[in-house]
Amino acid sequence: MRVGAFEAFGLVVRRELCLSFRRPDQLLQPLVFFLIVTTLFPLGLSLQLSLLRDMAPGVLWVAALLSSLLSLDSLFKSDADDGTLEQLALCGQGLTVIVVAKTFAHWLVTGAALVLVSPVVGTALGIPGAAFATMLLSLGLGTLTLSWLGAIGAGLTVGLKRGNVLLSLIVLPLAMPLLIFGAGATDRAISGTSAVGALYFLAALCVFTCTLAPFAATVALRITLE
Amino acid sequence: MGAGGNQIVSTDFWSMGGYARFVWPCFAFAGVVLGWNLWSARRYYAAARLRAERALEAAMAAGEEA
Amino acid sequence: MWTWFYKLASPPYVYAAAAALAPWFLGLAAITVGYGLVDGLVYAPPDYQQGDAFRIIYVHAPSAWLSLFAYTSMALAGAIALVWRIKMGHAVAAASAPIGASFTVLALVTGSLWGRPMWGTYWAWDPRLTSELILLFLYVGVMSLRSAFEDPSRGDRAAALLGIVGLVNVPIIHYSVTWWNSLHQGATVAKLGKPPMPGSMLWPLLSMLLGFMLFYGAVLCMRLRGEVLNRERQAKWVREAIKS
Numbered sequence: 001m002r003v004g005a006f007e008a009f010g011l012v013v014r015r016e017l018c019l020s021f022r023r024p025d026q027l028l029q030p031l032v033f034f035l036i037v038t039t040l041f042p043l044g045l046s047l048q049l050s051l052l053r054d055m056a057p058g059v060l061w062v063a064a065l066l067s068s069l070l071s072l073d074s075l076f077k078s079d080a081d082d083g084t085l086e087q088l089a090l091c092g093q094g095l096t097v098i099v100v101a102k103t104f105a106h107w108l109v110t111g112a113a114l115v116l117v118s119p120v121v122g123t124a125l126g127i128p129g130a131a132f133a134t135m136l137l138s139l140g141l142g143t144l145t146l147s148w149l150g151a152i153g154a155g156l157t158v159g160l161k162r163g164n165v166l167l168s169l170i171v172l173p174l175a176m177p178l179l180i181f182g183a184g185a186t187d188r189a190i191s192g193t194s195a196v197g198a199l200y201f202l203a204a205l206c207v208f209t210c211t212l213a214p215f216a217a218t219v220a221l222r223i224t225l226e
Numbered sequence: 227m228g229a230g231g232n233q234i235v236s237t238d239f240w241s242m243g244g245y246a247r248f249v250w251p252c253f254a255f256a257g258v259v260l261g262w263n264l265w266s267a268r269r270y271y272a273a274a275r276l277r278a279e280r281a282l283e284a285a286m287a288a289g290e291e292a
Numbered sequence: 293m294w295t296w297f298y299k300l301a302s303p304p305y306v307y308a309a310a311a312a313l314a315p316w317f318l319g320l321a322a323i324t325v326g327y328g329l330v331d332g333l334v335y336a337p338p339d340y341q342q343g344d345a346f347r348i349i350y351v352h353a354p355s356a357w358l359s360l361f362a363y364t365s366m367a368l369a370g371a372i373a374l375v376w377r378i379k380m381g382h383a384v385a386a387a388s389a390p391i392g393a394s395f396t397v398l399a400l401v402t403g404s405l406w407g408r409p410m411w412g413t414y415w416a417w418d419p420r421l422t423s424e425l426i427l428l429f430l431y432v433g434v435m436s437l438r439s440a441f442e443d444p445s446r447g448d449r450a451a452a453l454l455g456i457v458g459l460v461n462v463p464i465i466h467y468s469v470t471w472w473n474s475l476h477q478g479a480t481v482a483k484l485g486k487p488p489m490p491g492s493m494l495w496p497l498l499s500m501l502l503g504f505m506l507f508y509g510a511v512l513c514m515r516l517r518g519e520v521l522n523r524e525r526q527a528k529w530v531r532e533a534i535k536s
Contacts, residue, residue, distance in 0.1 A: 173429035
């Protein structure tokens, strides 16, 4: 039975979501990690909200990057280990559709969830409510871009036994522009100036990465799995 | 640097207008990096050649036994 | 039509050509670097603002330029190898990476030593130095990825892909770092090389630049020979080349 590209995409996304909701602990761990890291900073730096507010964008974004990276390691791993990925690739739609679907589903359960939790963290760090819209938008765009960059890294390290550290080593330098614009946008929103420029930049990076990264990630998987 | 005039010029040169402790380490480190590149490239080639020679010897020994 | 290209990229040809070219590159590099050193350190006049500290430019700028050049050639060689399945491209990329990384370190160290008298601190988060630092991370990523695989050809292809992804990111990183800097602090950093340079300062710089490129060529050839031997150890031509 042949399946259309969109149908295959929908089926894989549904499968991924189903799998992650069956294992809620894996769904919650990155979020709890995100909360824990953001708790570390006030304890280590200062408990004064006024001081924290200056650091908040950076803290928020660094924690978001780290917790998204934490879960990226498993993006292709279990499916590559038990051969599911090869079977999916044989469904007639090519590997790219599978990669797109898996990465999108991964972003839904980690990135989007992180965006939903971020107002709580933002309040704790003293970010004013007026800046929430920019913060949410920038985090949404940023985590989606990061998921794509991470898909390339996860594809390259999927065959390795201890690829986790290497994955961070590969992906974090590529993610530095995201941190700059994401934290920059949030910073501007907090100080009340227009963050539109930084948001446009983030959006441009997001579109650019979403267009090219699927192909790079597919090539990466081909290299490591074939 | 025997003559007195030359002496002044040469101490002037080495002091680099007061920036000696920044300028000279830069050039010294550049020397180290250039030297390291040459050394490691030679060593890399020598190791590769040794490995290839070992492989050749092993192949020839196997050929003689057969 | 493409046969000459494949002949050019065949391992025995590369091995012999690298051996023939290396001494020429090295000799020319010695001449140009020697001229640049003498002219730059002795005859070039001190800068009217920075005094003699500006002479650091004679190692800093060529090494920064070379770090980018080596990364670009590494990524392009990897891309050629990946697309046209030319094995020697991977050998060039593998030989290029450690050279480029070492010159990135040199650019960082000299930049920071230059920063001390100019900015009053060894490390200011100057956009150029910061993107140089990120470039070093990219190099480290590519090199560790290549060595992480047990199967060398898989490591080669993985490193080639990462090199291309990094090459696409280099300009993005550079411009975002520049943008971020302008957001956080004014242009307090000394504008180096911004006013047009008089010839007496420029010629030794160009000579050093050329000399560093030639040196890169020489070391690349030397390393390349090792890479070719490692990859072709079992080939017949290697055995004949070694026997003689």
